[in-house]
Every structure is written in C-alpha cells, then in structure tokens.
Amino acid sequence: MVVWRGHGTNPPDHEREHMLAQLTRVTTGVFGGHWFDDNMRSIPNHFHIHGRPENGFFGPGGGPGRVLGR
Numbered sequence: 001m002v003v004w005r006g007h008g009t010n011p012p013d014h015e016r017e018h019m020l021a022q023l024t025r026v027t028t029g030v031f032g033g034h035w036f037d038d039n040m041r042s043i044p045n046h047f048h049i050h051g052r053p054e055n056g057f058f059g060p061g062g063g064p065g066r067v068l069g070r
Contacts, residue, residue: 004047009040011047019049027051 002019004011011019020036027034033054040048 001048001050007046009045009047016047023049023051 002023004015004019006015023036024034031051031053034051035054037050037052037057040046
C-alpha cells in the first residue's frame with residue numbers, strides 16, 4: 001500500500017506516478033501478477049492505493065501468508 005504524505009484525495013501527477021512506480025516494484029516482486037485497488041473504503045479523504053495479488057483480495061481469513069505459501 002502507498003499513502004500520500006499530503007492530505008486530500010488528488011495528489012499532483014508527479015507524486016502519484018512516483019507512488020505507483022514504487023508500488024509496482026514491490027507488488028511485482030512479491031506477487032508477480034497484481035492489480036491496484038484504489039477504492040478508499042476506510043479512509044475516503046486521504047489518498048492511498050493497495051497492491052493486490054492477481055485474482056486475489058485479502059478478505060476475512062486471508063492474508064499475505066496465504067499468497068506467499070506460509
């Protein structure tokens with residue numbers, strides 16, 4: 001997950017691009033295939049994006065251990 005240090009829901013393009021580049025680097029290394037979940041459910045007024053495993057979502061009973069084989 002990346003979180004914009006500033007407050008609000010619309011970071012400048014260059015900051016958004018930087019955050020997505022870092023999230024891409026990490027999620028590719030951890031999950032391989034991935035997708036970005038930009039639905040700001042719990043904190044709707046502070047920009048953040050989650051990197052999720054391809055075809056996956058961590059709901060109840062889930063977690064990274066399941067995807068990573070732990």
